Amino acid sequence: MASAEISIIPVTTKADRTAFIDLPYRLNASDPHWVPPLKADVAELLNPAKNPFFEHAEVQLFLAYRGGQVVGRISAHFDRLAWTLPPEQGMGPGTGNWGLFEAEDEAVAAALIETAEEWLHQQGMTRVLAPISLSIWDEPGLLVKGFDHDPVIMMGHHSPRYQAWIEGAGYGPAKTLLTYDLEIAEGFPPLINRIVASGEKNPRIRIRRADKSRFKQEAELVFHILNDAWSQNWGFVPITQREIDYVAKKMKPIIREDMLMIAEVDGEPVAFMLTFPDMNRVIKPFGGKLFPFNFIKLLLWARKPMADRMRVPLMGVVKKLQSSRLASQLAFMMIEYIRREAVGVLGAKTAEIGWILDDNQGMIAIADAINSKVNREYVIYQKGL
Incomplete structure (x- = not known):
């Protein structure tokens, strides 16, 4: 379309x-920090x-061909819920997306973007x-900082060449998403410990583990809090009941009760924090394949994971408590409770928090208070049509 060849x-x-x-398995084969996703998951x-x-x-x-070889790919899509x-809030009527972007060179990139x-x-x-692959809840944004280390579970990793190609196609930044690296083996600063201890003395507060014997109900509770907590965030798109059921079923094998904390105030669930052991460390050598034997390795690991690295992908406090001191206290308590379990049970040493919007001052303040540092940045770009 954009080029004869x-x-x-x-x-x-x-x-x-x-x-x-x-295609990505060929284009990214020389990148030591690219983690091949499981092909079954992509399918x-x-x-x-x-x-x-x-x-x-x-x-x-869409696929790009040159000389009979596949040299690029892209998805073009729109989400009616986003309208x-x-x-x-970032979305709204007339907003479309492209994603799942891979290109061998700039000419291919330009042709793919033009087609989308x-x-x-x-x-x-x-x-x-763009890029958003596919939902805002999947892998949004293009990696622009943090190419020197592996991504954690459910985070993207892209060629450093892509930024110039996308910006060269007329795109400007709409929002930056941050991830934070955190040392957890030695615990948090004294101030955080005092905040946690104070919360533990408050009879109104209860921090509990999820109950996997009631997993469906717990999942619905968590997503109800999430839809409320994130409802005014930039880029938010509500999660439907069908998506709740789907994600809960898919994630159940790798969710641990001690890695999903729910905070209650006066008996009402008002906040949650979900943490995953970094499965990328396990699947990276698989080359995207589960069979014939890799699925056994993954199953054995999931039953008793040992992981020196964790990821906190989701955390939320109901809207009515946001910007309150209680919200921060609940957050610090959940972080500390999961930290204890991750270190003591799984042998964890570090964790990654995110992504966090670059203008989410509340979450950035929490990340700063526990001495975490930005380790990766992703940019979501925008362009008028």
Whole structure:
């Protein structure tokens, strides 16, 4: 489309889809910090029959060919739920996205982005936020800082060349997402310990583990808090009941009761914190393949994971308590309780918190208070059509 030697085709066949999934393994093979995702997980992400994102979104995948070889890929998509949000929250009517972006060189990148923009424009979109792969809840943003270390579970890792190519296509930053690195083996500063101790003396507060014997109810509780807590955040799109059921079923094998804390005040659940052992350390040598024997290794690890690194992907306090001293106290208590378990039971030494919006002053203050440092930055770009 954009070049005589580059052809862009829509993904329509099983072979196309396989080529779409396989491409990153070739393009990123020389990057020592790229963690090959499990191909089965990528296939499920792209499967409308399994991923409930497709129930409220339209997605078109594209492949770039040159000289008979696949040299790039991109998804173009829009989320109808995102249109229901006010534009000042980042989404809003007419907003489309592209993502799952991989390109061999700048010419391929330009052709792919142009094709995605054309498709979005034909669907009535007037603005692009990208890269978002596929949902804002999956892997949003392009890595622009932190190329020198492996990503943790459910975080993206991209070629450092992509930033210039995307900006060269006319995109400017809309929002920066931060992740924070944290040493946890030795505990937190004295002030944080005093805040936690004070909360432990307060009879109104209870911090409890999740109960996996009631996993469906616990998952619904957590996502109810999440939808309320994040409802005014930039980029927020509500999680549907079908998505709650899907994610809960998918995540149940790797969620530990001691890594999911729920805070109650006067008997009412008002906050939660979810932490995962970093499964990327386990799956990196798999090369994206579970069979014939890697699934056994993963199953054995999931039953009794030992992990020196953790990730805190989600945390939320109900809206009515946000900006209060109690909200911060609950956050510090959940962080400390999970830290104790992660260090004492799993042998954890470090953790990563995020992502956190660069203007979320409350969460940034909490991250600063426990002496964590920014270790990666992701940018979500925007452009008018």
